[in-house]
Amino acid sequence: MVTTWWRCFNGGMPEALNLTADLFAGFPRQPSRETLGARAAVLRAFATHQAATLIAEVSQVSGQAPFRHLVTPGGYRMSVAMTNCGSCGWVSDTSGYRYDERDPLSGRPWPRMPDSFRELAAAAAAELGFVGFAPDACLINRYEPGTRLSLHRDSDEGDLSAPIVSVSLGLPAVFLWGGPKRSDRPVRVPLEHGDVVVWGGPTRLHYHGVLPIKDPGDLSGRWRLNLTFRKAR
Ligand code: MD3
Ligand code: FE
Numbered sequence: 104m105v106t107t108w109w110r111c112f113n114g115g116m117p118e119a120l121n122l123t124a125d126l127f128a129g130f131p132r133q134p135s136r137e138t139l140g141a142r143a144a145v146l147r148a149f150a151t152h153q154a155a156t157l158i159a160e161v162s163q164v165s166g167q168a169p170f171r172h173l174v175t176p177g178g179y180r181m182s183v184a185m186t187n188c189g190s191c192g193w194v195s196d197t198s199g200y201r202y203d204e205r206d207p208l209s210g211r212p213w214p215r216m217p218d219s220f221r222e223l224a225a226a227a228a229a230e231l232g233f234v235g236f237a238p239d240a241c242l243i244n245r246y247e248p249g250t251r252l253s254l255h256r257d258s259d260e261g262d263l264s265a266p267i268v269s270v271s272l273g274l275p276a277v278f279l280w281g282g283p284k285r286s287d288r289p290v291r292v293p294l295e296h297g298d299v300v301v302w303g304g305p306t307r308l309h310y311h312g313v314l315p316i317k318d319p320g321d322l323s324g325r326w327r328l329n330l331t332f333r334k335a336r
Contacts (some may be wrong), residue, residue, distance in 0.1 A: 124148035130160070130299070139280060139292070142231050142266070143303030149230075150270050151297035153223055160217040161243055161328060164188045167214040168206045170245050176200065176238045179234060183252055184245040191335050192241045193259065200259050202240060202335040203292040204209070216241050223299070231301045233266045238332035246276065246327040248318035254281060254310045260300055265334035266303030274316055274327040281310035 124312060132148040139145065150157065170184035173195040187193060191202040192213045206213055220241055228236035244252070271294040278300075279289035287310065294300070302309075316327050 124219075132295070135293075136230075139300075139302075139307035140304060142233070143302045143306045144231055144300070145292060145294070146215070146230055146299040146301065147295075148297045149299040150223055150272075153219060154272055154297055156219050157223070157270065157330065158328065160219060161272075161330075163217070164214045164243065167211075168192075169208065170243075171208060182246075182250045184247075186243050186245075187241060188214045188243070189238065189240045191240050192336070193240060193333075202259060220330065220332070223270065227268045227270075227299045227301050227335070228266050231266065231303060233303055236266060236332075236334070238265075238268070238270070238334055240333045240335040242331040242333065244311070244329040244331065246274070246316045246329070247325060248274070248316050250326055250327075251311040251315040254285060254312040256280060256308055256310055258308060259335070260333050261336045262334040263307055264303075266301050266307070268332040269300045269302070270330040270332075271298045271300075272328040273324050273332070274319060276327050277314040278317055278328075279312040279314060281312075283309055283334055285310050 132151070134149055135147045137145040137147065165186050168186045172184055172188050174180055174181050174197060175195055176199050177196060178197060191204050192206065194201060194203050194207055204212055206308050216238070221238065225236050227229070272294055275293060275295045278292040278294050280292050281287045281289035289310070
């Protein structure tokens, strides 16, 4: 499949390309749903129209709280660069994983969560029946080609009945969606710019990860960004 920069970054497209684009079935991508579990699904192209706004907000946030490579409790530097916005943010260091109201780099509270983030996260959660999802934390992951996220579970949140909403922007990725045991063989879920995933219900504590991001070798942009909305407290 061809994923060119204009496919990646333009929800709409230049007028001049309209005729040509009509020749390609399925372009631009239409919203659709792929069920992953009882209350978990990929909402394809759910954030396409908001994507440019979301990316601009990410640069605002990272101006206040820069992307950094956290260290795992075991002492390894994570290849994913991270920052947060919201009333608390996920952090890791040699003493463990936790949510903290302050950015350890600056000692200041994390930047506020933009309204566009809250609204998108709530709308996506509502699609799966999670009415009134009010995330207090948004972890922002930045992947460059070669970066991966090894298999893990998200279990540091205080409210495990709330879903996690994940928004993919920029370069595509292959998400690994496993089961309740680390040894369960994961299913590969390709995620593209504008896709939103809602994870709740019985699969909330499943293992998951991200395969190394492929180098696009062209002008597709340098990064994949993933916004992960959580109810941490
Ligand atoms: C699946 N990030 O930051 S999916 C993370 O693409 C993380 O950057 C993924 O996993 C990424 O922890 C986004 C988020 C996710 C969260 C909870 C899950 C996926 C899940 C629980 C069960 C299954
Ligand atoms: Fe995770």
